[in-house]
Amino acid sequence: MKQHLDTSLLQQHALLFLLKFLKEQNYRFTVITPLTHERIIKRKEGLSSRFTTLRDIFGWNLPFAPEDLDPQLFVLLEKADLIRIENNQCFSKIRVASLEDELFIHSAFPTVENDAVFFGPDTYRFYYHLKQYLLTQSPSCQRAVELCCGTSAVAISIAKRFPSISEIFTADINPKALFYSQVNQQFNGLENIYPIHSNLFSNLEGSFDLIFANPPYLMDIQERQYRHGGNNLDGTELSFNILREAVKRLAPNGSIFLYTGISISQYGNKFLEAIQSWIINYPTLKCTYEEIDPDVFGEELEQPxxxxxxxIAVVLVKITAI
Known part of the structure; x- marks a missing residue:
């Protein structure tokens, strides 16, 4: 137990140092889809000689030599077990992404572990649409929660953009996600964000003016936490459960903002059908459903x-308590 605690403290210190170092170097890295990332890595590996950059190490997760990094930074990361050695080459065990002007720790590429913490194109889309939505709302939101928060990048960015929100809880079932969330929160110097281990609302109390989520929505054969949304409703079982639980925790005039992917077959859209048959039981709720991207993760269609x-499309579901 003590060894685990010591490792966590070492990693926390090393990650905060890394974020500060990268910020001073004006580091920026936009995360792309795994398939595109893989293509770029193959292209870069084909180059016979090149200068290894910080983006190569912490963005593309390419191999590097100890001398490619600042000596103090390398020692800190190595002591904190954040560097792995393979075939006499070093690899970072984490990645750093940028969203607007801030930096966020997340899992290394490829995200194959069950507890991997994902940051990707959905993160950017989710934040953009939530920001646009809040800009059109009255500034009465005081208490908010992000479910399935991952890195908490969206909650942190929303907190900085909308400082009138008094407190934002960031909930996830994955301990590693909460650890990265804590690091990201500390680095951004925000005191009104509270990471909490919770299976949806299981460890959350009270009602909320705003409930927002970007849950896993794929039917992942390995059922990895950051991807698998359940086998029912063609991968949107978790998304639908969030809506069903969230309406019980809405404050008066509160709202739910769900960003999720849905699978459409020749037989229709199971997720939308489930919402339509469920929402009629709540006449005091206003619900809108909008498809914002008709075709994402096309490579998944090759899976059994x-x-x-x-x-697979991306949709926004907005529910408001009238």
């Missing part, structure tokens, strides 16, 4: 679980 699916 998706042989009946024609496309």
């Amino acid at each position: 679980n998706y042989q009946h699916i024609e496309r």
Whole structure:
């Protein structure tokens, strides 16, 4: 137990040092889809000689030599077990992404571990649409929660953009996600964000003016936490459960903002059908459903679980208590 605690403290210190170092170096890295990332890595590996940059190490997760890094930074990361050695080459065990002007720790590429913490194109889209939504709302939101928070990048960015929100809870079932969330929160110097280990609302109390989420929505054969949204409703079981639980925790005039992917087959859209048959039981709720991207993660259609699916789309579901 003590050794685990010591390792966590070492990693926390090393990650905060890394973020500060990268910020001073004006580091920026936009995370792309795993398939595109893999293509770029193959292209870079084909170069016979090149200068190893910070983006190569902490963005693309390419191999590097100890001398490619600042000596103090390398020692800190090595002591904190944040560097792995393979075939006499070093690899960072984490990545750093940028969103607007801030930096965020998340899991290294490829995200194969069950407890990997994902940051990707959905993070950017989710933040953009939530920001646009809040800009059109009255500034009465005081208490908010992000479910399935991952890195808490969206909650942190929302807190900085909308300082009138008194407190934001960031909930996740994955301890590693909460650890990265804590590091990201500390680095950004925010005191009104509270990471909490919770299976949806299990460890959360009270009602909320705003409930927002970007949950896993794929039918992942390995059922990795950051990808798998359940086998029912073609991968949107978790998304639908969030809506069902969230309406019980809405404050008067509160709202739910759900960003999720849905699978559409020749037989229709199971997620939308489930919402339509469920929401009629709540006449005091206003619900809107909007498809914002008709075709994402097309490579998933090659998987056995998706042989009946024609496309995966991204949708926004907004529910307001009237």
